[in-house]
Amino acid sequence: MALVKFGAADSLPRGAMRELRHGEEEIVVCNVDGTIHALENRCPHSRGPLAQGALHGKMIVCPWHAWEFDATTGECDFNPAVCLRRFNVHLEAGQVFIEV
Numbered sequence: 001m002a003l004v005k006f007g008a009a010d011s012l013p014r015g016a017m018r019e020l021r022h023g024e025e026e027i028v029v030c031n032v033d034g035t036i037h038a039l040e041n042r043c044p045h046s047r048g049p050l051a052q053g054a055l056h057g058k059m060i061v062c063p064w065h066a067w068e069f070d071a072t073t074g075e076c077d078f079n080p081a082v083c084l085r086r087f088n089v090h091l092e093a094g095q096v097f098i099e100v
């Protein structure tokens with residue numbers, strides 16, 4: 001396990017998403033109502049890049065075929081068994097670190 005620095009928490013405004021890469025890992029980092037969440041960036045449907053989609057409230061919308069995932073749980077809206085892997089997020093002195 002490694003703590004990967006994402007950057008300043010205030011560099012990611014509410015409702016924004018950004019991709020973070022660390023080795024083989026592609027992570028989507030998003031700000032839902034002031035709380036930072038980190039999940040796998042590749043959609044389980046056909047590996048669409050979720051960080052290039054939209055964030056509607058707490059729902060991440062895949063840019064390719066519009067599947068939606070709850071950023072707080074990783075669950076797909078129509079089938080909770082289809083779930084994005086989540087990463088623990090740490091805040092230290094205003095900086096965001098992702099546990100990879």
Ligand code: FES
Nearest residue numbers: 043046048062065
């Ligand atoms: S690749 Fe995400 S919905 Fe198809």
